[in-house]
Amino acid sequence: MSNLYDVLPAEAADDVPVRKVTIRVNGESLSAVVEPRLLLAHLLRQGFGLTGTHTGCDTTNCGACTVLLDGQPVKSCTLFAVQADGHDVMTVEGLAGPSELHAIQEGFKEEHGLQCGFCTPGMMMTTKALLDENPNPTEDEIRWALSGNLCRCTGYQNIVKAVMWAATKLQDQ
Ligand code: FES
Numbered sequence: 001m002s003n004l005y006d007v008l009p010a011e012a013a014d015d016v017p018v019r020k021v022t023i024r025v026n027g028e029s030l031s032a033v034v035e036p037r038l039l040l041a042h043l044l045r046q047g048f049g050l051t052g053t054h055t056g057c058d059t060t061n062c063g064a065c066t067v068l069l070d071g072q073p074v075k076s077c078t079l080f081a082v083q084a085d086g087h088d089v090m091t092v093e094g095l096a097g098p099s100e101l102h103a104i105q106e107g108f109k110e111e112h113g114l115q116c117g118f119c120t121p122g123m124m125m126t127t128k129a130l131l132d133e134n135p136n137p138t139e140d141e142i143r144w145a146l147s148g149n150l151c152r153c154t155g156y157q158n159i160v161k162a163v164m165w166a167a168t169k170l171q172d173q
């Protein structure tokens with residue numbers, strides 16, 4: 001166990017059941033003692049300090065909290081932390097290399113795929129899952145893949161262009 005985070009609320013009674021979870025997050029094994037009701041999004045943000053994962057609706061609608069669980073996009077506001085025990089999680093913090101942006105991040109920058117940026121981490125993680133599975137998606141396939149991620153700023157057009165930019169860059173690499 002490389003880290004132990006106690007993310008129980010201070011007022012938690014002694015008799016609240018807790019469970020230790022160990023999750024490989026962005027390649028690093030992290031552990032925490034949590035209440036079984038704790039959401040994965042809250043463990044990532046408050047327990048592990050990975051605040052790139054946003055929470056917008058807490059009701060599985062907006063997609064801002066999207067992370068990859070064993071490579072599949074999931075809404076981390078809809079998953080308990082204990083459900084990720086023993087699994088791999090990738091957050092937006094895991095996208096970039098040590099000194100360079102990931103092609104997906106570059107694409108969003110180059111094609112102005114964001115305005116306020118609130119939806120962007122979730123958009124990028126869904127894009128990562130899409131391009132891992134389908135490196136050369138059509139516009140329709142991109143719009144379908146991102147249909148669970150809401151953006152109230154951009155009108156989506158530039159997000160689609162950003163994904164296409166990233167797909168081209170990744171294929172050229
Ligand atoms: S915060 Fe999870 S879908 Fe909106």
Ligand code: FES
Nearest residue numbers: 115116151152153
């Ligand atoms: S850029 Fe503001 S919600 Fe998408």
